[in-house]
Amino acid sequence: MSMEISGGVCAPKGFLAGGIRCGIKPASQKKDLALIYSKSVCTAAAMFTQNKVKAASVIVSQENISDGKLRAIIANSGNANACTGQDGLAAARRMTQLAADIFVIDPVDVAVASTGVIGVPLPVNVIEKNIYALKASLRGDEQGHADALEAIMTTDTRKKEIAVETEIDGKKVRIGAMTKGSGMIHPNMATMLAFITTDAAILPSILNSSLRGAVKRSFNRLTVDGDTSTNDMIVIMANGEAANRIIADEGADYKIFCAALEKVCIDLTRKMARDGEGATKLVTVTVDGAANEEAAEILAKAVASSSLVKAACFGADANWGRVLCAMGYSGADFLPEKTDVSFISKAGTVQVCKNGEAVDFSEEKAKLVLSEEEIEILVKLREGSGKASVWGCDLTYDYVKINGDYRS
């Protein structure tokens, strides 16, 4: 079992982080340039957007991660450096070079990430001018983490961070993480940046499988608006400073590590859903009793992605017909006539549909249940043991407002 601790990405031993304002967001006083650095070389793994239109930072980071090693991550907000052609690629490479220069390391050991508006040239000169100020901002404590996190946020309204501690081989092992992302989030991943640090000693291939397993049940079950971004990236760096016996196979130590990493990723996923653009509610959709886990996931995703279901959640309207309707066009098989639906929150549970038909329920109680900030739509089928939860949010006036004029 892991327990939550403070410190974010600086909680694991040997990691520094920092963030400054360099001027990529000219009209804002917010930080826009972040750095995470490990004192020693790290085993690393990453996952990237599956969008065919990939930001320059995605292409460069994919190259740099291919040897399973990293020392640093440099990231900017305010500009996605996507749809920027050869100049964009050169700018992304320049960012890795600048970060490498200040530590006298190899630029292929630096990952680079960008988030913000698409199609505008990245002003890499302002990054260059401020690279030593960025280095000077590095700290090994919670403040360093907070500065870096602030510098990758765009329309985010909440800080999405966590650190946990667990025990492996009698040693304390820590995992720390930060994410940014609120709009354009959809399986698989989205304008989501997630940076995870750990002091676990672990082989690259094993780290890679643990990351893939955790992401499958967390970030890839998150939907905010159905759009999948050009810039999504999740990077984990493991520097081994916990001095545990190296995790080299999928044995008991691996399982402990995976459980802790999945906890981190699910926590961040829920925080991202709750911070969906304009969202007032975290909506968890759980499908249980499907033929298998894959079917449960497809059905739950369709419900969580439906604009009509999301708008009904905003209005606290127990319009369960939209739940069945979304399942019906999901593409997964299920028997409508063997479907039960309940709405659940800390205000209680209301069953609204049994065997695919309406049951009598109190509209007043349903309104109360759906007025909570965290609600769950629970769908029970009777076809097997497949179960999956997907996280999303409601669709609100503010979503439209935020996205109607994002660039202004």
Place this chain on the structure above:
Amino acid sequence: MSMEISGGVCAPKGFLAGGIRCGIKPASQKKDLALIYSKSVCTAAAMFTQNKVKAASVIVSQENISDGKLRAIIANSGNANACTGQDGLAAARRMTQLAADIFVIDPVDVAVASTGVIGVPLPVNVIEKNIYALKASLRGDEQGHADALEAIMTTDTRKKEIAVETEIDGKKVRIGAMTKGSGMIHPNMATMLAFITTDAAILPSILNSSLRGAVKRSFNRLTVDGDTSTNDMIVIMANGEAANRIIADEGADYKIFCAALEKVCIDLTRKMARDGEGATKLVTVTVDGAANEEAAEILAKAVASSSLVKAACFGADANWGRVLCAMGYSGADFLPEKTDVSFISKAGTVQVCKNGEAVDFSEEKAKLVLSEEEIEILVKLREGSGKASVWGCDLTYDYVKINGDYRS
């Protein structure tokens, strides 16, 4: 060439239509029960929702259309009669029986359609009580058409209707149509009801192919909110009263008929997109130069369906990065570096992206172009001759408002 005429579904010879308020919408003074009737037996064809959760009316109409013949369509608004189990099926069959009784015809020659809230038992008794009043409302003129159309509308804010006249075999042939539908509209089709009448003489199998061809390039290229409903239905009845030589193969007469039918369907599709729930704009997305028509359609649909693109259209924000981003996750192949994007309206044309990168453009002019009520997003690729247009609308505050509390 066909020309537009008045009269709607009553424009073709031999058709009557009517509509009344029977009380399915208890809180409203609006009409809620419609009837369309042909004096003689009709060749008929239909297409239905692909949602696994099908309304009772869809199941019954699918059975009744299977012999390629119809005489009447009875339809109600205010209640979808979906997720209502065996009682719902019995209610739908009862509707066909009631309509059959007043004309002394076979109930299998009646199609039935319902639209409205899901999961609430249909009060078929109020239909029964008013069935002779419904018969009495039948007229062979534009007013009959207008009454029937009003009775199938729910959140629709505009009347969506058209009639055209063309010449086949030296005879005047007419096609008239009405649709309802604004939310929950998505390929393939949606809470869309479309009723089409024609006095053409045409074989059932040939009528069926002409309908499928027209729908492929019209209703199936319409998206409002990505949800696909339980109740979608499009029905065409052809009574042969134009006395043309029967269209029995896919020759010259067929081509004239298809062109007229496609014109009708595209016109209604555009009207539905413009009347999308909360929409302030009709957005046409055209992809030209794709490898083939299928790829063009997939790419255009992804753009027209993107919540981020739709919100940007609402805000008249030339955020073309979102266009490329949506194409990138569409699943269709294309070369981002060979992609041009322009925004077009009657205020002019602004090219915003060339070869996948930004071009200098006037933000002021772009704002003007995108502030029009009808805008087009034109994507040019250089991979082949595949071309497709898809119709959608913007995402607005009012969409959220309408759907946040639809049932109240």
